[in-house]
Amino acid sequence: MALVEISHLVKRFTRDAGWFRAGVTVAAVDDISFAIDEGETFGLVGESGSGKTTTGRCMLRLVEPTAGEVRFRGDNVLAFTRSRMRQARRDMQIVFQDPYSSLNPRMRARQIVEEPLIIHRIGRRAERRARVAELFDLVGLNPAHLERYPHEFSGGQRQRIGLARALALNPSFLILDEPVSALDVSVQAQVVNLLMDLQQRLRLTYLFIAHDLRLVEHICNRVAVMYLGKIVEVGPTASLFAAPQHPYTKALLSAIPIPDPDAPRQRIVLDAALIDRGAALKEIAAGHWAAI
Amino acid sequence: MNPAPSATNQNPERRTPNGEPLLRVERLTTVFDTRRGAVAAVDDVSFDVRAGETLGLVGESGSGKSVTALSIMRLVQPPGRIAGGRLLFQGRDLLTLDDRQMQSIRGAEISLIFQEPMTALNPVFRIGDQIGETLVVHRRATRREARGKAIELLRSVRIPNPESRVMDYPHQLSGGMQQRVMIALALACQPSLVIADEPTTALDVTIQAEILDLLREMKAALGLALLLITHDLGVVAETADRVAVMYAGRIVETGPVRDIFRGPAHPYTRGLLASIPGGRPGERLRAIEGTVPMLGDLPPGCAFTPRCPDRFDRCPTAPPPDYPIGPEQAAKCYLHDPQSPRRQFPTNQPSAISSQRYGSR
Numbered sequence: 001m002a003l004v005e006i007s008h009l010v011k012r013f014t015r016d017a018g019w020f021r022a023g024v025t026v027a028a029v030d031d032i033s034f035a036i037d038e039g040e041t042f043g044l045v046g047e048s049g050s051g052k053t054t055t056g057r058c059m060l061r062l063v064e065p066t067a068g069e070v071r072f073r074g075d076n077v078l079a080f081t082r083s084r085m086r087q088a089r090r091d092m093q094i095v096f097q098d099p100y101s102s103l104n105p106r107m108r109a110r111q112i113v114e115e116p117l118i119i120h121r122i123g124r125r126a127e128r129r130a131r132v133a134e135l136f137d138l139v140g141l142n143p144a145h146l147e148r149y150p151h152e153f154s155g156g157q158r159q160r161i162g163l164a165r166a167l168a169l170n171p172s173f174l175i176l177d178e179p180v181s182a183l184d185v186s187v188q189a190q191v192v193n194l195l196m197d198l199q200q201r202l203r204l205t206y207l208f209i210a211h212d213l214r215l216v217e218h219i220c221n222r223v224a225v226m227y228l229g230k231i232v233e234v235g236p237t238a239s240l241f242a243a244p245q246h247p248y249t250k251a252l253l254s255a256i257p258i259p260d261p262d263a264p265r266q267r268i269v270l271d272a273a274l275i276d277r278g279a280a281l282k283e284i285a286a287g288h289w290a291a292i
Numbered sequence: 293m294n295p296a297p298s299a300t301n302q303n304p305e306r307r308t309p310n311g312e313p314l315l316r317v318e319r320l321t322t323v324f325d326t327r328r329g330a331v332a333a334v335d336d337v338s339f340d341v342r343a344g345e346t347l348g349l350v351g352e353s354g355s356g357k358s359v360t361a362l363s364i365m366r367l368v369q370p371p372g373r374i375a376g377g378r379l380l381f382q383g384r385d386l387l388t389l390d391d392r393q394m395q396s397i398r399g400a401e402i403s404l405i406f407q408e409p410m411t412a413l414n415p416v417f418r419i420g421d422q423i424g425e426t427l428v429v430h431r432r433a434t435r436r437e438a439r440g441k442a443i444e445l446l447r448s449v450r451i452p453n454p455e456s457r458v459m460d461y462p463h464q465l466s467g468g469m470q471q472r473v474m475i476a477l478a479l480a481c482q483p484s485l486v487i488a489d490e491p492t493t494a495l496d497v498t499i500q501a502e503i504l505d506l507l508r509e510m511k512a513a514l515g516l517a518l519l520l521i522t523h524d525l526g527v528v529a530e531t532a533d534r535v536a537v538m539y540a541g542r543i544v545e546t547g548p549v550r551d552i553f554r555g556p557a558h559p560y561t562r563g564l565l566a567s568i569p570g571g572r573p574g575e576r577l578r579a580i581e582g583t584v585p586m587l588g589d590l591p592p593g594c595a596f597t598p599r600c601p602d603r604f605d606r607c608p609t610a611p612p613p614d615y616p617i618g619p620e621q622a623a624k625c626y627l628h629d630p631q632s633p634r635r636q637f638p639t640n641q642p643s644a645i646s647s648q649r650y651g652s653r
Contacts, residue, residue, distance in 0.1 A: 184354075184584050185525075186564060186579075187583060189577035190579040193579055196574065211497060214526075214568065217573065218569035219573070219574065237573065256497060257526025257529065258529060260529055260553060261529045261553050262550070267501060267505070
C-alpha cells in the first residue's frame with residue numbers, strides 16, 4: 001500500500017500587480033499525482049525551477065498547496081488542523097540541501113538535535129539527552145562533539161546533524177532535498193551510504209529530490225521526471241533509464257557526463273517543439289508512464 | 293558550427309616557439325596570512341598547459357584549484373599573496389611583470405570564466421557594453437566597432453537575436469545564456485589561454501552539456517588552450533586531454549585523461565573514481581573515509597595519509613615527490629618509489645565505471 005499519495009497537486013505563486021508591472025501567476029506545481037510505497041526510495045528529478053522542491057514542501061505544508069490532495073497513510077494531510085498537522089510532522093520530516101544555512105549557528109549541535117523533542121514535549125531532560133546521544137551515534141557523529149557549534153563541523157558532519165534532527169522523532173517518511181549536492185565529492189558517498197543504511201535499519205521511506213542522475217539511478221526504486229511543473233515521465237528506475245520515452249527525459253539522460261573518456265556519447269538536444277504540454281501520462285511498460 | 297568571427301585572422305594551431313608549453317607553472321606557492329602565520333593554499337604546484345590542449349584541474353572545495361587560477365591571473369587579494377614560484381607564459385614570467393604589463397595580458401592573452409555568471413557580470417551595464425569595454429581597453433576599438441564586434445561574438449556563442457540581446461542587462465538572461473555571455477567576453481580579444489573555473493557547476497545538466505559543447509567547439513576553432521577547473525570527473529572525462537588532480541593545495545597526480553581514468557596511480561584519485569555511483573543499484577558506494585583536512589592544519593607528510601587505505605610508515609615523514617608512472621603520468625605517492633618496500637597496490641581497483649550510454653538503446 002502507498003504510504004504517501006499525491007493527487008492533482010497544484011501550487012500557484014502569484015505576484016501582485018504593482019505600479020509599474022502587471023500581476024503574474026505561475027503554476028510551480030501544475031496538477032501532479034504520484035504515490036510512494038512504504039520502504040521505497042522515490043526519486044524526483046528535473047531542472048531548477050521545475051517544481052520539485054515546491055512539491056516536497058507542499059507535502060509537509062511548509063508551503064500551502066493551491067489545490068489537490070496529499071494523503072499520508074490514507075489521511076488527507078491538507079485537511080488537518082494545526083495541531084493534527086503538528087502531530088503528523090512527527091512522522092514526516094525533511095532534510096535540506098545546504099547544511100551551512102539550515103542549521104542555526106547560535107545553537108550547539110546537541111540543542112539542534114534536541115529541539116524537536118522539546119517542541120513535541122517528548123521525554124524528560126535526561127531521557128532527551130540520552131536520545132540525542134543515541135542519534136549522534138546512529139548518524140556516525142562523535143558524541144564527544146555534542147556541545148560544539150555548527151561552524152566547528154565539516155559539511156558532511158553538518159549534514160549528519162541535520163539528519164539526526166530529522167530522525168529525532170522516529171519518522172517513517174523523509175523528504176531528502178538534494179541532501180549531498182552541497183558536500184565535497186569525497187564525502188558525498190559516505191552520506192549516501194549512511195542514508196541507505198538508515199533506510200534499512202529504520203525501515204524509512206524516502207522522497208529523494210536530486211539533480212545528480214547517476215546517484216538517482218543508484219539509490220532510487222522509482223523516479224519521476226518533472227518539467228515545467230508537470231510530471232512528464234515516471235517509472236521504475238531501470239526501465240526509465242534504459243528506455244526513456246519523453247523528449248525531456250531523453251535529453252536529460254543523454255546530458256549526464258559519463259566518467260569514462262572512451263564511452264560513446266550521443267547528445268540528444270531538447271527540441272521544445274516535440275513536447276506536447278497537454279499530453280496525459282500513458283502507461284508504456286509495466287508501471288512506466290510518459291506524457292507523450 | 294558557425295565559423296567564429298575571431299578565428300579569421302588567427303592561425304588555429306598556435307604554437308609557442310621550440311615546443312615550450314604555453315603556460316608553465318613552476319613551484320607556485322600562494323599563501324594566506326592569518327593570525328597563526330602563513331597558510332599555503334597552493335603549495336609548491338607545478339604543471340604545464342600546452343598550446344591548444346584542455347587541462348582538467350580536478351579537486352574538491354578548498355583544494356586550492358581556484359586560488360591556482362587566481363594566482364595565474366595575479367588576482368589574489370590580501371590576505372592572500374603569491375609567495376614563490378614562476379608563471380612562465382609564452383616564455384615570460386608573469387610574476388616579474390609590472391601592473392600595467394599584467395593588465396595587458398589579463399583578458400587579452402589569458403582570460404577567466406567564473407562559476408557564477410550572475411556575480412561576475414556587472415548588473416548595471418548592458419551585456420554589449422561589457423563585451424565592448426574589453427575591446428576598447430585592449431584593442432583600442434571605437435565604441436561603434438565594439439558594438440558590432442559584440443554582436444558578432446554573441447552570435448558566435450549562439451545567443452539568439454544578438455542584435456537585440458546586446459542591449460540586455462544580465463538579469464534579463466537565463467543562467468545558461470549568461471554563461472554564454474561570459475564565454476563571449478572571455479574570447480573577445482582572442483586569448484591563447486582561457487581559464488574556466490567550474491563554468492557549469494551552477495547550471496542544470498542539460499545546459500551544462502550545451503556549455504561544454506560550446507567550449508569544446510570554440511577551443512577547436514580558435515586553437516586556444518583551456519584550463520578547466522572542476523570537481524566533476526564526468527566533465528573531465530568528456531572535456532580534458534590531460535588531468536591534474538589537486539588535494540589540500542598540492543597536485544597529487546597528473547597524466548593523460550585516459551591513463552588517469554584507466555589506471556589511476558594515486559590512492560586519492562583511485563578513491564574519487566571508485567566513489568562515483570555505479571555498479572549494482574543499491575550497493576554501498578566505496579566512500580573515501582574521513583574528511584578533507586583544513587588548510588593550516590594539514591597532516592605531516594602526504595596530506596592524504598589519514599584517509600588513505602594504502603598508507604604505510606613512510607607516508608607521514610615528508611611530502612612525497614613526483615614518481616613517474618608512465619611516459620606522461622606521475623603521482624606523488626611513496627607506493628610508486630622503486631626503492632619502497634611496498635610497491636604493489638594492495639587494495640581495490642576502481643569500481644567498474646559505468647560506461648553505458650544513457651538515453652538510447
